[in-house]
Amino acid sequence: MATTEAHNDHHHKETFIQKYVFSQDHKMISKQFLITGMTMAVIGMIMSTLFRLQLGWQGESFAILNFFLGDKWAPDGILDPNMYLALVTIHGTIMVFFLLTGGLSGTFANLLIPLQIGARDMASGFINLLSYWFFLASSVIMISSLFVETGPASGGWTVYPPLSALPQAMPGSGMGMTLWLVSMSLFVVSSLLGGLNYVVTVINLRTKGMTMTRLPLSVWALFVTAVIGVLSFPVLFSAALLLIFDRMFGTAFYLSDIHIAGEVLEATGGSPILYEHLFWFLGHPEVYIVLLPALGITSEVIATNARKPIFGYRAMIGSILAIAFLSFIVWGHHMFLTGMNPFLGSVFTFTTLLIAIPSAVKAFNYITTLWKGNVRLTPAMLFSIGMVSTFISGGVTGIILADSALDINLHDTYFVVAHFHIVMGLSAVLAMFAGVYHWFPKMYGRMMNRKMGYVHFWVTFICAYGVFFPQHFLGLAGIPRRYYTNSEFPIFDDLLGLNELVSVFAIIGAMVQFLFIFNFFYSMRRGQRATQNPWGSNTLEWTTPVEHVHGNWYGALPTVHRWPYDYSKPGKEQDFVPQDVPLEEDEMDGGEGH
C-alpha cells in the first residue's frame, strides 16, 4: 500500500536486484543469512554423516562415500584418512562459524534488533549489506576449498600450527589451508561489520520509551554477543594473518626448532603456543557468541509460550553480562596441557568454574518460568525446552573439563566432543530451530506446519542425545578425538558397538532435517497465513504488519510503555499486554524489580 507508506518515502520502485540481491533491508538480509546458513549447515551435516559412516563401520566400504568423494578420497568406497580429517575440519568450521555464528547471529540480530527495539532499519543498511556479502564470499571460498587438488584444510577447526603452517606436514595444509585462512579472514570482516552495526543500532535507535531495562532478552543477548564479537574477532584475524605470514613469507611467529620431511626448517624463534593463545582468546568468547543468541531466543520463546514473565529479568541481564565478561578470561582452559605454568592453569580453572554460577542462574530461571505457567507446547517451545535440557546436560560436564586436574585425562578425548556438541552445538541448533519456527510468521507471513514440526522435533531431539550422549563413555574409555579409526588398538574394541549406535542415530537425525527443509520451503509458499500476532506476544515485532514494508511500521513508530513480559498479568483481560500499551493508572511496570 504505497499510499500509506510512512515517513522514509521509498517512492522509487525497487528492481528485483535491489530487493532480493543487494538488499539493504534488514528483514531481507536476515533471510539471506538464514538461507545461506542453512545451505552451509546441510553441507556440514552431510560431511558428518560421511565420516560417521567410517567411524560406525570402520574400514568398511560404502558406495555413497565413493559417490561423494570420488576415487581419490574414497577409493573403493573406503574413506581416506586425510579426507577423514578434512571432513572433520570443514564440518567443525562450518558448524561453529558459518551456521552458529554467521547464520545464527546474522539471521536473528538482523531480524529482531530493529523490529524489537522499534527502529525502521539497522543504523547502516549499506554496512549491513556488506556484512552479508562478505559472509557469502567467505562461504563460497570455504566451499571451493573442497575442490582443491590436495584437499581442504585438515588440521582440525582450530588449525594449530605447525601442522597447519607446513604443507609438508599434510596435504590439507597446502592450498586448502590458504583458502581456509582467506575465507576466515573475510568471515571476520563480515562479523565485525555486522557486529558494529548491531551495537550502534541498539544504542542509538531504540524507540521512545524503550529503555535498556525494557529491552527483550533476545535483544540484550544479541547486543552483548555483538560486543563480544567486536572485541574478540580482531584477535582471530591477527592470528590468521600471522599464520598467513608464516606460510607465505617466511616469518616465524609460530615456528621453531622443526625438522620435517627430512629437512631442517630455517624458521626459528616463534612458538605454536602463541597461536593457541590468540586462537582461544577468540575461541572461548566464540562459544558464547554462539550460545548467547541461543539463550536470548530461548528466553523469548519460553516466556511467550509459558504465558508468564521470564523469571528474574534483571538477573538474566546480569548473568548475560557476567558471562560475557568472564568469557574473556577463561581461554586458557583449552591449554592446560600445553606446558603452561601450573599456577596459571589454576587461575583459569578458577575463572572457568565461576562461569557456572551465572549459567546456573539462567537454567534455574528458565525452569522457574515454566513453574505454574500455562505452557503452549508449540514446536518452537519444544525446541526451547530441549535447549534448556542440553544447556544443562552439556554444562555440567563443563565443570569436569574446567577442572585442570581432570582435564589431564579427558582433554582431546571424545568426552570433550560430547561436551561441546551438547552444550554449544545442540543448544544453539535447537534454539535456532526454535527461532525459525517462532519467527517464521514474521519472516514469511505464513505459519510453518506444526505437525511436521513435532515430528522434526522429536526425531531430532532423540537422535541428538543418541549421537552425543554415548560419546561421554567413549571419552571415559580413553578414545582420543580426531581418530580416523579406533580399531587400531585392541583396548578400544569393546566400544565399537557404541560407535555403530552413534552412527545410526547420526544418520537418522540427519535425514529428518530434510523434513524440516521441506516444511520450511513448503510453508513459505503454501503454509497457513499468519495473523499479525499469532503467538499473542508482547514484543514490538508483532505490532508490525504481516506484509513486509520498508521502515517496518506504517505511520509513526510505536512508543514503549512497559517491559516485554507482561504475560498473564493480574487484572488484565488478555493473557498478554504488548509493550506499546500504555500503563494504566497506578499500574506498575512489571520490569521495575526490587
Add this chain to the structure above:
Amino acid sequence: MMTILIILAVLLAILTIGQLLRVFEASSKLNGGTSLLPTVAENKYQGRSMFIFMLGFFAFFIWCMVEYGPYLLPEAASEHGVLLDRLLNFNFAIITLVFVITHVILFYFAMKYAYHPERKAYYFTHSNKLELLWTIVPAIFLAVIIVYGLSAWISITDDAPEGSLTIELYPKQFDWTARYSGEDAQLGASNYNMISGTNPLGLITDGSLDQMMSELEAEIAEIKVDLESAPVDGMKQEDLTETLGKRERQLNRVRGFRSFEAANRASGNDDILVKTEFYIPVGREIDFKFRSRDVIHSAYFPHFRAQMNCVPGMVTQFHFKPTITTAQMKAKTQNDDFDYLVLCNKICGAAHYNMSIVIKVVEEDEYNAWIAEQKTFSETISPADESEETASIVSEDAISMIEE
C-alpha cells in the same frame, strides 16, 4: 546388532513417512481452517511425551552405564591417578545429581503445566530470595569443587622428587622415541639441526658432531659438483643453489655446537634411545620430558591418567609413579594381550590415529636387566663396532628419512 539397528532405522523412516502423509492430508484439507496454536489435546500429548522422553533418557543413561561401564578405563595404574579417579567420581556424583534433579523438574513442569484455556499462569516476575538461593548454592558447591580440584592439580604438577627416573619422549610424524639418560642420569644436549638418519633426536656428542659435519660437507660437495657439471636447466639450478645455501647455513650452526663445553657434549654418549616399546620400573617416580620434532603431538597415557602436549621448540614435563605392573594389569583385566600405551592425542596428520608406543611396567630388577641390554647412543652411532643389530631404531629411522 547391525540388522536390528537397520530394522530400527527403516521402521523409524516408515513411521516418519506415514506421519508425513497424514500431515499433508490434514494440511491440505484444513488449510486456513486449523488454529494457529496447538490444541488442548496436542498440548497434553506433547507435555506427556516430554516426560516420557525424560524417562527414556534416564533409561538410556543407565543402559550405557551397565553395558559400557565395564569397558571404561581400568583402575588407575599410577599413584596420582587414584587421586584423580576419586576426584572424578566426586564431581560426577555432584553433576549427576544436578542433571537428574533439573531434568525431572524441567520435564515434569512441561507436562504438568501444559496449556489449558481455563487456567491463567501465575504472574511471578522475580524473587530475590530464590535467585540468591541459586546463586549461593552453586557457588558453595563450586567452591568445594575448586578447592578439591586445585589441590589435586597442585600436587600433581609439583616438581618431580629427587631421584626420579628421567625419560624423554620425542615424537615425530608418526612415532615415538624414548630416551633414557644413562649412567650419568643426565639427558645429553640435543638440537634439531643435528637430526640425521643415525641420530633421530639430534644429540650433540663428539661422535655425532663429526658424523653430521662430514655428512653435510659431503652433501655440499656433491651439490657443488652437480652445479658445476654439465648443463642444468634454470629451475634445477635455482633449487640446487637454494639447497646449497641451506646446507651451508646448517653446517655453520652445527659447527657452533663445537663450542659447547666438553662435559656437555659427553653426557649424550650414554643416553639410550628406544622405539616401539620402553620399560619403566614400578613404584618409582618417572619424570617425563617431552619435545617434538615436527608438529604438536600429545603424549596421552590413559591408564596412568597422564597427558602432556609435545610442542616443537619447547620442553614440557609430567611426572608420575606407576603402581601396577603390566603383568598385574593383565591379570586384573583378564586380558593376556593387555599393554599400556602412549597414544598421540593431538591431531598431527594422516596417521595420527595409530601413533603409539608401548610401555612395559616391570619390577625394578627386570627393568635393570632390560636397560643393561640396551645400546647406548655412542654405541649406535660409532661405525666401529658395526654389528647387524645396530639397534633396529637406527636403521628404521634411516629408512623413514629416505622415504621422506
